[in-house]
Amino acid sequence: MNWDAWLPLFIILISLLVALAIFPLAEEKVKTRISLNLGGALLKLVLVGFMLWGVYNGHHYETRLPFLPGLDLVLRADALSMLFVVLSTGLWFLTTVYAVGYLEDSPHRSRFFGFFSLCVTATIGVALAGNLITFLLFYELLTLATYPLIVHRGTEASRKAGRTYLIYTIGGGALLLIGTIWLYSLSGTLEFTTRGFLSAVDRSHHPALVIIFVLLIAGLGVKAALIPLHGWLPQSMVAPAPVSALLHAVAVVKAGAFGIIRVVYDVFGIEFSASLGVTLPLAIVAASTIIYGSLRALFQDDLKRRLAFSTVSQVSYIVLGIAIVGPLATIGGLVHLVHQGVMKITLFFCAGNLAETLGIHKVSEMSGVGKRMPWTMVAFTIGTLGMIGAPPLAGFISKWYLGMGALEAGQGWVVFVLAGSSLLNAGYFLPILYAAWFKEPVGNWPAERSFGHYETSLALLLPPLVTALLAVLLGLFASAPFSPYSWSQFITTLEYAP
């Protein structure tokens, strides 16, 4: 039992310790650093797997540390948090492998990997946070940990990007703080509880609650890149590819989306927020974000920027799934949390490979790249088709449930949003594929590096392939036990149980 009480803390501490161990490491101690990283990641994977099994069998993992009078730091592993924990742990492992390959013989690696692990620490903390204040704590930590990663390159552009990022995120954090404290003063507790703890609050406070909801969602929407708060995301593309992969697929954006999930389900409670009438506006914001993001993505020539805007639109699927009140939509949103992560990280890995191996940064330079780097482009293709929502890939599952949820909740317009978005996705992804596979390469690549036998170094090649495979399997074997889909069903039964 004691073990149960400390497991969440361990899981967080692992990567924290890794970070602290890496910081003082000298640049040239490559082997030590790599082994530290991967060792930590693996150990964490094992523990998380153990915990997953435990949670599935109704175990109760909770760590409580006194923090403030009346407020504890709570780390709890419930079904929802496990979804995110597993995602981030798994992808962290892959990203670490990738980053090792990506950053070899580039300066300041100790600093990079240190903050990298710190970032994951924060993400896991966000996932495991058992009340709003703990969440806030790790959320801000995440902001701080990602900043050095964004400015890592140390160029003027990256400094600007970092500044934008901070302006957005710290502002958002402030809003979140206000909302949290206000909430605390109204309700006297901040514990995440299934189906919310606010429905008991006196009716006279309901207007205040609406304002609080807006504050919280605005604070979280910054990271989740809801319009009009998405401005930092495309700019932060100057960061190295693993970082963008992490930002987009795992850590930052997802932390925002996850936070919104928490707020809607475990703070306000879905029924209660519906009764407050705040879900429909949220859904509308999400929908417009989806469309707007796709539209902007359509007109980016820089590959990573295009991906960034597609993230803007894709992450809002999650929010949309939450904002449509209904179990099926919830499944869609939750499952997209994982699926989008897997697919998007694939895409970013591939983009990174292109940049690293051939020096390709623009879509217009990509013609014929499929012949040069077939495997990378296969992974890329799978990722894009998944994003478009072609069956039976992962993206299809989430889209399927979003659509069904919308119909079930009697909000047919969402279906049209989805359809339009998939058309747009096709519009900005398929030309890339076409150019990559069917056009003839023009001249030679901007900056080609040869990696001997393989099309690029294995550390760069394997992660995208693995994630691409995942993207297929997650869709194909959706109904298998422990698949994100069945897991989100499990969660949904909890959230909507009568």
Add this chain to the structure above:
Amino acid sequence: MNEILTTLLLLAVPLLPLLLVFPALRSRLPKAQFVSLLPAVIVVVTPVTFSAEFSWLLFGSALELNGFNRLLLAISIIVWVIALLRVSTEAATNNHMMTFLLLVMAGNFGAIVAADLLLFFSFTTLMGYAFYALLVTSDNTIRTVARVYLWLMIVADLLLFEVLLLLAVNNTNLNFASANTTMALSPLLDLSLWLVLLGFMLKAGIWPFHFWLSSAFRCVKPVWTILLAVVPVSVALLGLLRWLPLGEISSPVNGAIVQVIGVSTLLYTLISMLKMTGKNNKWPEHGIIFFMTGLFFTGLGTGLANAATWSIYEAWAYYYVAASGLVVLLVTLSIRIQLRQDKPVVQTLQSRDSTQNLEHFVVMLVTRVSKTGFYTLPGWRAWWLDMAKHFWSATCCWQSALDTSESKLSRWPVVITLFLLLGIVTVYFSCSC
């Protein structure tokens, strides 16, 4: 024959080609493309009704091989054998092409043996994308056509997707029988009916969506004409048979409309054929396809109009689809042999080609939109930034004012007067209690 073996065989029908798609595997086997046909052949020849449930697949799917689609499978096997024979020389050199061929094959077989809408849908999608790729790789003259085909297919998939959603909301079990009943009973019957019809009309190139097919026929090599005939078209027809709740509803109006479409397809075919024979005495083989589909639609209309009639010749519909595939195959072959040439009939598209018109329209649209995308939105953004800059400069001068006042604040007289004032005010306030 025991359960596992049948399941495996059935799975192998689409899966083996799918596996052999990987060049690494393919290079190990001699004549991989024919090997990939094997399970299908075995399945066809063994006289058992195969069926397999996969609860873990998607949301629980099933494969099945019963009387009807066995025939289809047989036909398409023949078609594939011939096609592969004819392209074998080319395919040996062109690795991409073989890959896509196998993908298409997998999709085709899968769609045939699929026993529920979702699986069928997935396989047709796979087939569609792969077929697009196949067309593009095969030769470049067809690129525009292929692109049109791709877009039409995506739209069609979206339509079908919506139908699936509509059905699944009411009943998550999507195997054909129950799905049909669900659709028949659903309040949105007409909507879903027409979504299905539209979707498959796009896929099968029924008039008025025929243009991609006709222009494709004009400018591809005959091998692909065979595939064109059999793969998308017949699968689409099969889809219609599978998806529509035929024999369960009888809606005269819809039936009539469908019949009209069918008839008009026939008329169009006749006219165009006459025109073309007038121009150059060549027999345009895609006419056959339009003929077939037209007839099929007429029949379909009748079936839709009246459940009873349908139940009479339901079986024949499947035979018809199968036969159509066969006939088209034979005709094309015969023409080819008669012409003794293996080149596209028309190397370049004619000027007034509907595909080009559509393409032109699309291009116009895209340019218009992209104008918005490239200029308008960034324009707004720039405007915002300007506003921000103005604001910032304003604050800047404000800040310099701050600096001056700060230096003022550091002079003794100012400070001390402030200081005294403060003292007095404090005293005053404390008096007030």
Add this chain to the structure above:
Amino acid sequence: MVILLPIVAALSCFLWPGRSIWIGLINTFTIVLSVAGLSLQVVEQGAGRYAVGGWEAPLGIALVSDGLSLLMLMVTAVVGLAISVYSSCYFNQDKARHFWPLWMLLWAALNALFLSADIFNIYVTLELMGLAAVALVALAGGKNSLGAAMRYLLVSLLGSLFYLLGVVLLYHSFGTVDMSLLAQRLESSPAVWAAMGLMTSGLLLKTALFPLHFWLPPAHGNAPAPVSALLSALVVKASFYILLRLWLEVFPVASFEAGQLLGLLGAAAVLWGGVLALRQTRLKLMIAYSTVMQIGYLFLAFPLASIAGWKAAVYLLLSHALAKTAMFMAAGNILLYEGHDRIAELDRVAQRLPMTLGAFALAGVSLMGLPPSGGFIGKWLLLEAAIRSGQWWWGIVLIAGGLLTGAYVFKVIGFAFTQSNLPHESRAVPIGMEWAALFMAMLAIGLGFIAPWILSIMDTGSPFGVATR
């Protein structure tokens, strides 16, 4: 004991200037130990009261140690420890000869001030502290720092004279200078009002609350790094401490409007200091202005002088003391390393002085009040108090202040990340200085995790038990 040790140290430093460093260090450790002992005693037995030489009030000098003063002693000890270590590396021999005795004197004054129970005693210690501080500022030499020191001296004399006048009036009307006795005997009368006005304004001047902060930036900006750390961390806080005691213990009669007035000045200080810090181009000046700003935070406690209010203020005070020490130390390192502290040219610091920059960043986090840090706890408590008491506007000030802080802290950090191609000669930084800075910064962060303990200490001997409204 706590007071005598440093005095002895100071004298001995005078006597053997050569060995002053060692004497200083040894004494530092002994002082820290004795403070620890005292704190143990207090935590176990509650607040204690010692009459020096057996004379009780009103005649004798009495020392009181309750939770608040204990905390102040502790933070002084911790900061003192770090500063001693730091400056043992910082100063060269002849500077050290002057530094150590003064620093020990200052420390003695601080301890005495935090412990003393009557307002006249406080006056004396305040004066002593001021003089020592001025001397320390002048230590840097150079005309800027001398001018700053001069100005500082005049200001502190002025302030303490006002304070003294207030003391006189109080004694005149109640015949005692002992705080608790005063608190009992006090009733509202013109003399009291005048006294209150005089003392408050005097102390405000010494605390450099906006708009009376004019002396602080030059003084803190031009002093040697450890000295500026001392001034920002402790000296300014001392007078705030007195103010807190006076208002909450002696003058419970203080009215709501008066509280609002102080809060208003605090808010103004927060914004003003923040904006000006953002405008600064020199690192140390920036930090000095951020001190002005943080002092503003502290004064927000007066309108919210409920339990949570003053506790929050004290918490902010503690974390700011630690964080600001760390910051000035980091600034000192950078100054030493780069030879200048122009923010725009702080290139490559992230690469060359990772620990220093880390210290700076962590301290900045604490100042911003981002979790997890002492600053966050204080801010949280303050915000909570603000919203609970329905005075949400203070909350807005707090948040705005946090954003401003973030702005100027990250301005520095962002510059420190960029790579510059212009070469500059750089001197090595002693490892001890880097560690001291990092240590303090980590403490400032760690303060965020021991809140329950700290708060419980605040309650021991329940200061202001009566006064809290």
Add this chain to the structure above:
Amino acid sequence: MSAVFVYSLVGIGLFNLGLYALIIYPHLLRKILAVNIMGSGVFLVLVALAGRTASGVPDPVPHAMVITGIVVAVSATALALVLMLRVSAATGQPELPEEK
């Protein structure tokens, strides 16, 4: 109009005089003197108020205070003078730089 009152009034007067001087004169020596005058004003008040006991015997505590205060004031003045000299040596004129 008791003597005490007169004395304390004078004290207050001195205090204000000093304050005035402190504000007006830029010269440091004058400022220092001004502070001293203020100080003595305060002490005067203190001593004056010491006489306020029922029995004629004056209250000792204020005197103690005054002595302490004077000690402090002396030391402060000493320091101030030293500083002033250093300043004038450094800047050339015995004034604070920001005064002009």
